[in-house]
Amino acid sequence: MQQFNHNEHPHRRYNPLLDEWILVSPHRAKRPWQGQNEKIAEENRPEHDENCYLCSGNVRSNGVKNDNYTDCYVFENDFSALLRDEVDFENNSNNLFQLKPERGINKVICFSPKHNLTLPEMEVSDIEKVVKVWKEQYIELGSQDFINYVQIFENKGSVMGCSNPHPHGQIWAQSSLPTQIEKTQKNLRSYYDKNQSSLLKDYFEQELKLQERVVIENDHFVVLVPFWATWPYETMIVSKRHFGNIIAMTNDETKAFAEIIKELTIKYDNLFETSFPYSAGIHQSPTDRVSHPEWHFHMHFYPPLLRSATVKKFMVGYEMLAEAQRDISPEQSAKILRELPHQHYKTKIN
Amino acid sequence: MQQFNHNEHPHRRYNPLLDEWILVSPHRAKRPWQGQNEKIAEENRPEHDENCYLCSGNVRSNGVKNDNYTDCYVFENDFSALLRDEVDFENNSNNLFQLKPERGINKVICFSPKHNLTLPEMEVSDIEKVVKVWKEQYIELGSQDFINYVQIFENKGSVMGCSNPHPHGQIWAQSSLPTQIEKTQKNLRSYYDKNQSSLLKDYFEQELKLQERVVIENDHFVVLVPFWATWPYETMIVSKRHFGNIIAMTNDETKAFAEIIKELTIKYDNLFETSFPYSAGIHQSPTDRVSHPEWHFHMHFYPPLLRSATVKKFMVGYEMLAEAQRDISPEQSAKILRELPHQHYKTKIN
Ligand SMILES: O=P(O)(O)O[C@H]1O[C@H](CO)[C@@H](O)[C@H](O)[C@H]1O
Ligand SMILES: O=P(O)(O)O[C@H]1O[C@H](CO)[C@@H](O)[C@H](O)[C@H]1O
Numbered sequence: 018m019q020q021f022n023h024n025e026h027p028h029r030r031y032n033p034l035l036d037e038w039i040l041v042s043p044h045r046a047k048r049p050w051q052g053q054n055e056k057i058a059e060e061n062r063p064e065h066d067e068n069c070y071l072c073s074g075n076v077r078s079n080g081v082k083n084d085n086y087t088d089c090y091v092f093e094n095d096f097s098a099l100l101r102d103e104v105d106f107e108n109n110s111n112n113l114f115q116l117k118p119e120r121g122i123n124k125v126i127c128f129s130p131k132h133n134l135t136l137p138e139m140e141v142s143d144i145e146k147v148v149k150v151w152k153e154q155y156i157e158l159g160s161q162d163f164i165n166y167v168q169i170f171e172n173k174g175s176v177m178g179c180s181n182p183h184p185h186g187q188i189w190a191q192s193s194l195p196t197q198i199e200k201t202q203k204n205l206r207s208y209y210d211k212n213q214s215s216l217l218k219d220y221f222e223q224e225l226k227l228q229e230r231v232v233i234e235n236d237h238f239v240v241l242v243p244f245w246a247t248w249p250y251e252t253m254i255v256s257k258r259h260f261g262n263i264i265a266m267t268n269d270e271t272k273a274f275a276e277i278i279k280e281l282t283i284k285y286d287n288l289f290e291t292s293f294p295y296s297a298g299i300h301q302s303p304t305d306r307v308s309h310p311e312w313h314f315h316m317h318f319y320p321p322l323l324r325s326a327t328v329k330k331f332m333v334g335y336e337m338l339a340e341a342q343r344d345i346s347p348e349q350s351a352k353i354l355r356e357l358p359h360q361h362y363k364t365k366i367n
Numbered sequence: 368m369q370q371f372n373h374n375e376h377p378h379r380r381y382n383p384l385l386d387e388w389i390l391v392s393p394h395r396a397k398r399p400w401q402g403q404n405e406k407i408a409e410e411n412r413p414e415h416d417e418n419c420y421l422c423s424g425n426v427r428s429n430g431v432k433n434d435n436y437t438d439c440y441v442f443e444n445d446f447s448a449l450l451r452d453e454v455d456f457e458n459n460s461n462n463l464f465q466l467k468p469e470r471g472i473n474k475v476i477c478f479s480p481k482h483n484l485t486l487p488e489m490e491v492s493d494i495e496k497v498v499k500v501w502k503e504q505y506i507e508l509g510s511q512d513f514i515n516y517v518q519i520f521e522n523k524g525s526v527m528g529c530s531n532p533h534p535h536g537q538i539w540a541q542s543s544l545p546t547q548i549e550k551t552q553k554n555l556r557s558y559y560d561k562n563q564s565s566l567l568k569d570y571f572e573q574e575l576k577l578q579e580r581v582v583i584e585n586d587h588f589v590v591l592v593p594f595w596a597t598w599p600y601e602t603m604i605v606s607k608r609h610f611g612n613i614i615a616m617t618n619d620e621t622k623a624f625a626e627i628i629k630e631l632t633i634k635y636d637n638l639f640e641t642s643f644p645y646s647a648g649i650h651q652s653p654t655d656r657v658s659h660p661e662w663h664f665h666m667h668f669y670p671p672l673l674r675s676a677t678v679k680k681f682m683v684g685y686e687m688l689a690e691a692q693r694d695i696s697p698e699q700s701a702k703i704l705r706e707l708p709h710q711h712y713k714t715k716i717n
Contacts, residue, residue: 021456021468027449029543031465037546040448040469048446049428052530056403078399096398098390098685098692099377106371113570114594115381118371119390170684178681180402187684193379195689196387220463244464298688319687331528334520334537335448337669338648339545342448 024346032245040342054327055176058292062133071183073130089150094123121191128184137282144275152263158190159304166303174294209311215259217313230351237273242351247341249323254316261302261312284357291326374696382595390692404677405526408642412483421533423480439500444473471541478534487632494625502613508540509654516653524644559661565609567663580701587623592701597691599673604666611652611662634707641676
């Protein structure tokens with residue numbers, strides 16, 4: 018009988034944040050690809066695009082004019098998925114037909130007035146401004162009495178449903194704890210109750226010793242490919258200090274967070290020498306006015322690409338119906354990311 | 368205060384199969400779409416394609432020649448995600464680093480020798496043959512002692528990661544219960560233990576009374592847009608009789624199942640007058656030699672399209688990090704599907 022090798026043999030791994038297993042089939046990366054290819058992001062965009070509804074001073078489709086902003090710029094989403102208004106609701110739910118109205122606020126954050134930049138190409142000081150706006154928004158939205166959770170995220174690239182290349186992210190703030198947050202909180206909480214310590218702190222400290230899945234580290238943050246990562250080049254930024262949300266971040270930590278976001282996204286761009294698509298977002302404690310010692314600030318990056326700038330991983334039939342599945346081991350991905358240069362490929366001197 | 372209206376106001380619905388909530392934002396379908404467009408499936412394919420590795424008598428990339436098959440044809444996947452072999456494994460798992468080897472078998476099923484057909488264009492009698500092969504495979508694979516679960520599914524269309532338009536599906540059979548199956552089973556079981564009846568039977572019987580989300584019905588099956596559907600045109604085929612897996616299906620039920628698959632997929636093709644992409648698969652009892660009175664045979668269809676043949680729903684940032692979200696109410700989708708013609712648009716006489 019062959020000795021088990023996690024870079025060769027099919028196996029399952031456990032995700033303690035979601036209490037779910039995923040299937041790893043590392044040998045499968047060898048199959049030839051005959052499927053769909055994605056379009057490559059258009060390069061050489063202008064610094065200001067007259068037709069972009071996010072550019073400084075331009076008019077949006079609903080007729081509202083953007084400020085002539087020069088830094089990070091926030092406004093309420095013109096096509097919000099959530100609405101502020103309370104509605105009059107008669108609860109006729111039974112067991113199998115449960116429904117409840119949901120209130121919330123959706124915002125858009127332009128990271129920079131420059132249409133042709135993305136996070137990896139921005140100055141660290143400008144990324145710091147974005148982090149500060151995230152903090153302000155978390156405080157402002159979270160302090161409204163009907164808001165109990167604030168989801169900060171970015172969809173980057175058309176393959177991630179992003180309709181505009183102008184560097185921007187979103188915030189969806191709402192009354193209920195969303196499904197993934199509730200699950201994560203439940204697992205963080207039961208670990209905390211049992212061990213009186215943060216699951217993620219205990220986890221990343223072991224990772225720092227093992228050095229198998231760590232991609233980048235600075236004084237205040239670690240980037241790693243989680244042991245249970247689903248997407249081929251999925252990573253997580255974890256704060257070294259155990260704090261629950263962005264309000265607790267010191268100035269030093271804010272700078273270190275901006276730095277590590279830049280470093281990580283440069284590596285991503287360098288991987289396939291393309292503007293690397295992903296959905297990324299912060300997971301942190303709810304704003305529900307309850308103490309949350311179990312929460313540990315972290316940011317997930319879920320990038321779809323698998324083999325090249327144009328071939329993504331499809332999470333489809335088996336994955337939707339049965340279980341998430343990956344075709345390369347987290348250790349292999351971490352090694353590839355770790356060894357990529359720190360300098361953005363576009364600024365390379367030949 | 369406005370009266371709540373589920374076709375207008377944001378709300379959340381509960382999925383009792385997965386014990387999860389989803390966000391419904393029906394007003395959001397109004398936003399303009401400026402994002403990515405999908406490629407339209409190539410039409411006018413030949414009945415036999417020399418370059419197709421699934422066509423009858425052709426040689427696959429690993430050098431194996433397909434039989435000169437004339438009906439449904441099954442073979443083992445050349446690039447299996449799961450492998451049969453047992454491996455020698457030393458368990459060093461701890462709490463936060465849990466891993467175990469997984470064994471299994473992957474098969475490919477060509478639904479028809481005709482390269483240019485898809486399920487909605489096949490004869491009912493030929494779809495019946497496919498259902499019979501599913502049954503045979505469930506029995507054959509499930510009887511192997513290291514197989515405890517058999518996932519039968521189809522990825523259709525390049526947007527669903529399908530690399531070949533030849534009509535085909537897959538089967539992944541394995542030792543463990545995959546994540547989604549374990550969750551579903553847990554919820555079916557606790558309902559069954561409490562009520563001594565099938566959750567899905569109690570559910571579809573209420574749906575038949577309400578007639579708001581039912582799309583098609585015949586003597587033995589119902590197609591409905593679940594109250595908690597995630598994808599814009601998601602549907603579920605449920606057997607009217609309570610049985611746990613495909614082995615229990617009578618001849619009449621087999622025929623009725625083939626008929627309703629054809630009717631549903633014709634409606635799907637007619638929706639945007641395109642070969643409608645989806646991932647679909649059967650959920651049924653595991654083959655773990657344990658009694659499963661809680662299971663109720665059903666088939667999920669998860670189609671990605673939202674607005675047209677080229678605009679899909681992106682399940683990205685908010686959806687990946689927080690909660691699944693839909694932009695049209697399940698009732699609106701059901702009505703649209705219900706009112707579509709029964710005849711395939713390609714056979715329409717002008
Ligand atoms: O097996 P195929 O058709 O090569 O591959 C397709 O279906 C599989 C099962 O859902 C997925 O894991 C792959 O990402 C997808 O491209
Ligand atoms: O809000 P946008 O950028 O218009 O839309 C994008 O992100 C949203 C939040 O993840 C998704 O619901 C949409 O499907 C996606 O296209």
